[in-house]
Amino acid sequence: MPCLELTTNIRVQDKNKLMRSLSACVCTELGKAETYMMVMVKDESSMLFGGNDEPVAHMSLRALNLKDELIRKLAGELTEMMHTELGIESQRVYIAFMDVDPGKWAWDGRTFA
Secondary structure (H helix, E strand, O other): OOEEEEEEOOOOOOHHHHHHHHHHHHHHHHOOOHHHOEEEEEOOOOOOEOOEOOOOEEEEEEEOOOOHHHHHHHHHHHHHHHHHHHOOOHHHEEEEEEEOOHHHOEEOOEEOO
16 A cells, blocks of 8 residues: 655666665565555656756655654665665655555555545
């Protein structure tokens, strides 16, 4: 059920490798099976941050029962991945974490409530 979206203005050379790494990172920290994990990468997007178009990334992670301590840990790990995998400086990475209401999240035709 976790869903991670990455949007960046740079070209990602190996999207499958990056998506697998992101999926493994999030699932490990959340203790969730990758069976339910969704990752989307949108590269070469028009993006401006701080008045310039240097490499930048925006990520959104939606999941059920996100705890503050997990959010802090994932913030560091995902930001580090953007630097090591894509060369994006940590000051140019925004991550939005959204703890989704189980009654407003559905899979296989049913909500999680």
